[in-house]
Amino acid sequence: MKKYLLPQTGSFYKANLHSHSTVSDGTLTPEEMKALYKSRGYAVLACTDHELMVPHHDLTDDGFLMLTGFELGFEERFHANFLHARVCDLCVLALDPDNDLQPCYHRTKYIPDDRRHLLRFDPDEPDFEREYNADCINEAIRICREKGFFVTYNHPHWSLERYEQYTKYKGMNAMEICNYSSFIDGYDEYNGPIYDDLLRLGNRLFVLGTDDNHNRRDPNCRMWDSFGAFTMIKAQALTYRSVADALLNGHFYASQGPEIHGLWLEDDVLHVTCSPADKVVCTVDQRRCMSRYAEQDKNDPAGRFATHVTFELLPDDVYFRVTVIDENGLKADTNAYFTKDHLKK
Ligand SMILES: [Zn+2]
Numbered sequence: 001m002k003k004y005l006l007p008q009t010g011s012f013y014k015a016n017l018h019s020h021s022t023v024s025d026g027t028l029t030p031e032e033m034k035a036l037y038k039s040r041g042y043a044v045l046a047c048t049d050h051e052l053m054v055p056h057h058d059l060t061d062d063g064f065l066m067l068t069g070f071e072l073g074f075e076e077r078f079h080a081n082f083l084h085a086r087v088c089d090l091c092v093l094a095l096d097p098d099n100d101l102q103p104c105y106h107r108t109k110y111i112p113d114d115r116r117h118l119l120r121f122d123p124d125e126p127d128f129e130r131e132y133n134a135d136c137i138n139e140a141i142r143i144c145r146e147k148g149f150f151v152t153y154n155h156p157h158w159s160l161e162r163y164e165q166y167t168k169y170k171g172m173n174a175m176e177i178c179n180y181s182s183f184i185d186g187y188d189e190y191n192g193p194i195y196d197d198l199l200r201l202g203n204r205l206f207v208l209g210t211d212d213n214h215n216r217r218d219p220n221c222r223m224w225d226s227f228g229a230f231t232m233i234k235a236q237a238l239t240y241r242s243v244a245d246a247l248l249n250g251h252f253y254a255s256q257g258p259e260i261h262g263l264w265l266e267d268d269v270l271h272v273t274c275s276p277a278d279k280v281v282c283t284v285d286q287r288r289c290m291s292r293y294a295e296q297d298k299n300d301p302a303g304r305f306a307t308h309v310t311f312e313l314l315p316d317d318v319y320f321r322v323t324v325i326d327e328n329g330l331k332a333d334t335n336a337y338f339t340k341d342h343l344k345k
């Protein structure tokens with residue numbers, strides 16, 4: 001019997017879950033960003049403006065869903081020069097459309113005074129003081145999760161964070177395996193190895209592809225920071241609650257272009273169906289990673305591409321995850337799955 005890891009029912013909705021509008025330092029208004037993304041086949045957008053959680057439900061329609069969120073930043077203060085300062089940036093997405101109270105709020109700090117009127121916060125909550133250290137960051141993650149938000153860890157390379165920092169963070173729902181804006185600017189913001197670092201330490205978290213777009217440059221140049229990384233969410237319907245439910249349950253994958261159509265287990269063999277790939281990789285926790293090349297796909301005798309590959313899993317693989325790589329080197333990444341939850345053996 002097949003056990004589907006990405007649900008068989010529902011539809012895939014293309015999403016950008018990290019973006020900046022004129023509410024903070026982006027160039028496009030939320031209306032313009034919605035129009036732009038909708039025109040390119042996206043169905044879900046989160047305007048995660050810096051420190052400013054502003055709902056945009058008025059832009060939601062039958063074919064497009066706006067999620068509420070913001071980007072919460074922690075900055076190392078020992079450096080006079082910001083270019084040397086490490087930061088930790090988290091995207092915080094409301095899992096309930098009615099949740100419009102900004103968590104981890106401070107009445108006098110971190111938020112531009114001329115923008116405070118845009119926000120709502122819980123008057124019974126104390127001011128949240130920020131320090132760039134794991135205890136404080138983990139406390140923010142805990143508070144946001146407790147208040148019904150989905151928390152993601154953003155662009156570790158741009159942030160100058162290393163193993164010593166990111167391995168101390170606990171409780172995020174997901175991390176960015178690709179952040180396109182950072183990649184465009186020259187950072188190697190494909191974070192598969194960091195994802196494995198966190199998984200191998202026993203953390204459970206998902207992966208997102210995001211644009212983190214600010215749209216400051218010419219749309220026709222290669223430094224336009226939209227449409228380079230996205231998340232495909234498999235949800236029962238294009239409603240806030242269905243999409244939030246899919247996020248919480250990991251019913252999605254991250255991509256720079258390739259598509260993953262199906263992911264299932266049958267007799268402890270993992271099946272992956274995808275858009276034409278040059279190579280498909282299955283990463284596990286131990287030194288037993290597996291790869292399948294185009295010429296090994298039985299469905300294509302000419303050996304030009306792979307569209308259905310299989311991997312045999314073993315009970316002592318703690319987790320497994322799949323990367324689909326197309327002929328241009330673009331990647332799609334599944335979330336990690338844990339064998340003890342899924343294997344029969
Ligand atoms: Zn951002």
